[in-house]
Amino acid sequence: MLYTGNNNNEKGQQGVSEQLETLRKKLLSAISQRQTIEVTRQEQVATLAQFIAKLSLVCKGIDLELDNRLASFRKQLSQGGNFQELGPIINELTTLLARHEANLESQLRQLYSCVNQAGVNLQQRKGLPGESRRTLRDLLNKHLQDVQTPLDFIPVFARLIYIYDEVLNACNTAQGDACPQVVAHFAAELTQLSVEISVQGEFAEQMRTLKHNINAATEFEQLLSASIELTRIIITSLSRERRSAQHFLAALNQSLGELQQLLTNTVDKSRQLDSKISAVYQQIDENINQLSQHTELATNIAELKNTVESRLANLTAQLLNKEQLEAEHRDTLHQGLQSMQSRMQDLEQQVQQYEASLERQRLMNMQDGLTKLPNRLAFDERFDLEFKQCQLNAAPLCLVVIDVDHFKLINDTYGHSAGDKTLLVLASAMKKAIRSSDFIARYGGEEFVLVMPNVDLENVVRPLEKLRTSVKSIPFKFKDKQVQITISIGATQVKANDTALSAFDRADQALYEAKHAGRDRLVVKQ
Numbered sequence: 001m002l003y004t005g006n007n008n009n010e011k012g013q014q015g016v017s018e019q020l021e022t023l024r025k026k027l028l029s030a031i032s033q034r035q036t037i038e039v040t041r042q043e044q045v046a047t048l049a050q051f052i053a054k055l056s057l058v059c060k061g062i063d064l065e066l067d068n069r070l071a072s073f074r075k076q077l078s079q080g081g082n083f084q085e086l087g088p089i090i091n092e093l094t095t096l097l098a099r100h101e102a103n104l105e106s107q108l109r110q111l112y113s114c115v116n117q118a119g120v121n122l123q124q125r126k127g128l129p130g131e132s133r134r135t136l137r138d139l140l141n142k143h144l145q146d147v148q149t150p151l152d153f154i155p156v157f158a159r160l161i162y163i164y165d166e167v168l169n170a171c172n173t174a175q176g177d178a179c180p181q182v183v184a185h186f187a188a189e190l191t192q193l194s195v196e197i198s199v200q201g202e203f204a205e206q207m208r209t210l211k212h213n214i215n216a217a218t219e220f221e222q223l224l225s226a227s228i229e230l231t232r233i234i235i236t237s238l239s240r241e242r243r244s245a246q247h248f249l250a251a252l253n254q255s256l257g258e259l260q261q262l263l264t265n266t267v268d269k270s271r272q273l274d275s276k277i278s279a280v281y282q283q284i285d286e287n288i289n290q291l292s293q294h295t296e297l298a299t300n301i302a303e304l305k306n307t308v309e310s311r312l313a314n315l316t317a318q319l320l321n322k323e324q325l326e327a328e329h330r331d332t333l334h335q336g337l338q339s340m341q342s343r344m345q346d347l348e349q350q351v352q353q354y355e356a357s358l359e360r361q362r363l364m365n366m367q368d369g370l371t372k373l374p375n376r377l378a379f380d381e382r383f384d385l386e387f388k389q390c391q392l393n394a395a396p397l398c399l400v401v402i403d404v405d406h407f408k409l410i411n412d413t414y415g416h417s418a419g420d421k422t423l424l425v426l427a428s429a430m431k432k433a434i435r436s437s438d439f440i441a442r443y444g445g446e447e448f449v450l451v452m453p454n455v456d457l458e459n460v461v462r463p464l465e466k467l468r469t470s471v472k473s474i475p476f477k478f479k480d481k482q483v484q485i486t487i488s489i490g491a492t493q494v495k496a497n498d499t500a501l502s503a504f505d506r507a508d509q510a511l512y513e514a515k516h517a518g519r520d521r522l523v524v525k526q
C-alpha cells in the first residue's frame with residue numbers, strides 16, 4: 001500500500017511538474033511576445049516622434065511661442081514620453097497652430113494684393129517688351145488667381161522679378177548702352193507712331209524714308225535722330241496745314257470785305273436815286289397843283305390852252321426824267337445783285353474747296369497710309385459704335401485680333417520694302433475675304449483687327465478659318481524664293497458685362513494663346 005502510495009505520489013509529483021513546465025513555457029513565450037510588442041511599440045513611437053519632430057521643425061521660425069512649445073514637445077517625445085502626458089501640450093499647440101493659420105491667411109491676402117499692385121504698376125511702365133507685357137498679363141490674370149499657398153507665390157515672384165529686371169534693363173540702357181531688344185522695342189514703337197500719323201505730299205515721302213531708317217537702325221542714337229526727324233515732319237506738316245487754313249481765312253475775309261463794299265455802293269447809289277426820284281415826284285405833284293390853280297384863274301380859252309400846254313410839256317419832261325431815274329435805279333440794283341451773286345458763288349466755291357480738303361484730311365487721318373485700310377483711330381470709332389449697338393439691341397458682336405507670324409523675319413531677310421508690300425497684299429486679301437458688313441482695320445505694325453457685327457462665337461470659326469487659309473495660300477515670292485506667310489487669330493464675342501477694353505483684352509489674350517500654341521491658328525475665347 002505504502003509502495004503503491006509512494007508510486008502514486010511520484011506520479012502525481014511528475015504530473016504537477018509537467019504542468020508547471022508547460023505554464024512556465026507559456027509564461028516565457030507570453031513575456032517574449034510582450035517584449036516584442038513593447039519593442040515594436042517603442043520603435044513605432046520613436047518613428048512617430050521623429051516624424052512629428054521633423055514636421056514641427058518645418059514650422060520653426062514662424063512664431064517664437066510656437067517654436068518654444070514645439071521644442072518642449074520634441075524633447076518630451078525624444079524621452080519617450082507618455083502619450084497621455086503629451087495631451088495638454090498637443091492641445092496648446094493646436095490652438096497656436098489655428099491662430100497661426102488665421103495669421104497666415106491674412107498675410108497671404110496682403111501678399112496677393114502687393115504682388116497684384118506691383119504687377120499693375122509694372123504694366124503701366126513704358127519700355128516693357130511686348131512679349132513681357134503679355135506674360136505679365138497672363139501672370140496677373142491667371143497664375144496669380146490660382147495661388148492658394150505661400151509656395152504657389154514662388155513661381156509668380158520669379159516671373160515678376162524677371163519682368164522687373166527687363167524693365168530695369170530697358171531704363172538703364174535707355175540712359176546708356178542699348179541692347180538689341182531695347183532698340184527693337186523702341187523701333188517698333190516709333191514705327192507704330194509713324195503709321196498712325198497721316199501726312200500728305202512731300203511729307204508722306206519723307207515719312208516713308210524715315211520708316212526705312214527706323215527699321216534699319218541698330219543703335220539707340222539712330223532711333224533718337226529718327227524721333228527728332230519724326231517730330232520735325234509732324235511740326236512742319238502741321239504748320240503748313242495751319243498756314244493753308246490761315247490763307248483760306250484771309251481769302252475768305254477779303255471776299256467778304258469786297259462783298260460788303262459792293263453792298264454799300266449799291267445801297268448808296270440806290271438811296272441817291274431814290275431821293276432823285278422823290279424830288280421828281282414832288283415836282284410832278286407841284287406841276288399838277290399849279291395846273292389846276294391856273295386852270296381856275298384862266299379867263300379865256302386861249303390863256304387856258306397856253307397854260308395847259310406849257311404845264312403838260314413840263315409834266316411830260318418830268319415823267320420822262322422819272323422813268324429814266326427809275327430805270328437807272330433798277331439797273332443799279334440789278335448790277336449790284338449780279339456782282340454780289342458772282343462774289344457769293346466765288347465764296348461758296350472757296351468754302352467747298354476748303355471743306356473738301358478738310359474731308360480729305362479727315363479721311364486720311366482715319367486711313368492707314370500704307371494699306372489704305374481704316375487705321376486704329378477709325379477702328380476705335382467704329383468699335384465704339386458697334387459696341388453700343390450690340391448692347392442696345394442685344395445683338396451678337398465678335399471682335400478679332402489678327403497678327404502676321406514671324407513678320408520681323410520677312411523684314412530682316414528680304415528688306416523693309418518687301419515687308420511693306422507683304423502688308424499691302426495681306427490687307428487687300430483680308431479685305432476681300434471678309435463680308436461687306438464686317439470692318440477690318442490695321443491696328444498697327446503687323447496687327448489687324450476685325451469687327452464682326454451680328455456674328456456669334458458658333459458662327460465665327462468658319463469665316464475666320466477661311467480667312468486664315470486664304471492668307472496662307474497667297475503665293476508670295478521674294479528673291480525668287482517661294483515664301484508662305486501665315487497669320488494667328490484671336491477671337492471673342494462681346495459679353496453683356498464687357499467694356500470695349502475688356503473685350504479687346506480677351507481677343508488679344510486669345511491671339512497670345514494662338515501664338516504660343518505654335519502660330520498659324522485660330523483661338524476662340526469665351
Ligand SMILES: Nc1nc2c(ncn2[C@@H]2O[C@H](COP(=O)(O)OP(=O)(O)OP(=O)(O)O)[C@@H](O)[C@H]2O)c(=O)[nH]1
Pocket residue numbers: 130187188191192195215370403404405406407408409411415416417418419420423444445446515519
Ligand atoms: N515693313 C514693315 N515692317 C513693319 C511695319 N510696322 C511694323 N513692322 C515690323 O514688324 C515687326 C514685328 O515684329 P514682332 O513684334 O517681333 O513680331 P513677329 O516677328 O511678327 O513675330 P510673332 O508676332 O511673334 O509671330 C517689327 O520688326 C516691326 O519693325 C511696317 O509698316 N512695315
